[in-house]
Amino acid sequence: AQSVTQLGSHVSVSEGALVLLRCNYSSSVPPYLFWYVQYPNQGLQLLLKYTTGATLVKGINGFEAEFKKSETSFHLTKPSAHMSDAAEYFCAVSPNTGGFKTIFGAGTRLFVKA
Amino acid sequence: SQTIHQWPATLVQPVGSPLSLECTVEGTSNPNLYWYRQAAGRGLQLLFYSVGIGQISSEVPQNLSASRPQDRQFILSSKKLLLSDSGFYLCAWSAQGKRENTIYFGEGSWLTVV
Numbered sequence: 001a002q003s004v005t006q007l008g009s010h011v012s013v014s015e016g017a018l019v020l021l022r023c024n025y026s027s028s029v030p031p032y033l034f035w036y037v038q039y040p041n042q043g044l045q046l047l048l049k050y051t052t053g054a055t056l057v058k059g060i061n062g063f064e065a066e067f068k069k070s071e072t073s074f075h076l077t078k079p080s081a082h083m084s085d086a087a088e089y090f091c092a093v094s095p096n097t098g099g100f101k102t103i104f105g106a107g108t109r110l111f112v113k114a
Numbered sequence: 115s116q117t118i119h120q121w122p123a124t125l126v127q128p129v130g131s132p133l134s135l136e137c138t139v140e141g142t143s144n145p146n147l148y149w150y151r152q153a154a155g156r157g158l159q160l161l162f163y164s165v166g167i168g169q170i171s172s173e174v175p176q177n178l179s180a181s182r183p184q185d186r187q188f189i190l191s192s193k194k195l196l197l198s199d200s201g202f203y204l205c206a207w208s209a210q211g212k213r214e215n216t217i218y219f220g221e222g223s224w225l226t227v228v
Contacts, residue, residue: 005191009161032214043219044158051214060225090158102208106157 002027004093006105014113019063019078021108023091026072034076034092034102035065045089050074061085086112116141120205120220133178133192135223137205143216145207147188149180150215158159164188165210178223200227 007022025031032051037053048059055067061084065076074091091105120137127133138146148159160173162180170180177196181189188205205220 019176034216036219041202041224043206043220043222049214049216092217096213102215104158110197 002031002101004091004103004105006089006091006108008108010108010109010111011033011112012113013081014104015083016080018032019076019081019085019110020108021076021089021091022074023074023105024072025067025074026039026090027093027095027097028069030069031096032094033067034075035059035063035076035097036090036092036104037061038088038090038107039045040078040087047076047089081110081112083112083114116205116207116218118205118218118220120203120223122223123221123227124160124224125226127195127225128192129197129227132200133190133195133225135189135190135203135205135225137190137193137220138186139188139207142186142207143210144185146210147180147182147186147205150219151205152204152222153200160179162190168172174192182207192200192209200225 004025005024020077034049035047037047038044047063047105048057050057050067058064062079088107090107094102117140147164150158162183164182166169203223206217208215208217
């Protein structure tokens with residue numbers, strides 16, 4: 001069975017510092033991978049996704065993530081944090097056999113200090 | 115382009131009262147439709163999904179039910195609300211026939227049962 005683990009329920013960075021949000025998955029075959037962002041009192045917005053091809057995926061708002069099969073990881077990064085990046089981030093996994101049983105991680109809340 | 119709307123955005127209901135949350139998707143046909151719940155400080159819990167009109171699958175036995183009376187309409191209901199039904203409810207959709215199953219979310223509805 002698939003699972004998703006987001007390391008750290010809370011991450012705090014200073015404005016301008018590197019953002020690194022960790023996501024590891026468990027799957028017998030490489031799945032499809034997603035990162036979503038949720039601002040307070042809003043729905044989830046798709047940041048980026050990995051399906052096939054290039055393992056470094058660029059998304060909106062300057063975020064990117066790299067699929068590392070050997071490490072079963074899909075960590076989210078941004079070189080320089082902005083105050084507006086403060087939000088909750090969810091990693092998600094979808095089986096590559098098709099279907100609609102997407103599994104979401106528990107989320108990581110990002111705080112950005114001035 | 116596709117859009118998803120759900121309403122009402124905020125709802126305060128007494129224990130034992132009925133519930134109806136509605137969601138519609140525009141710009142696509144025959145989507146997969148989903149209802150998720152997000153309790154305070156927790157991740158996403160899939161409640162129901164639907165692959166077509168009148169076809170509903172329940173993931174978690176509970177006090178809620180879902181219906182899909184039209185292709186792009188999804189309704190979450192309860193006959194008698196419990197305090198434990200409080201939370202943030204998210205409607206979502208994904209395209210049929212796509213293996214990656216990218217999920218797109220609505221704005222969410224806050225339900226407080228008092």
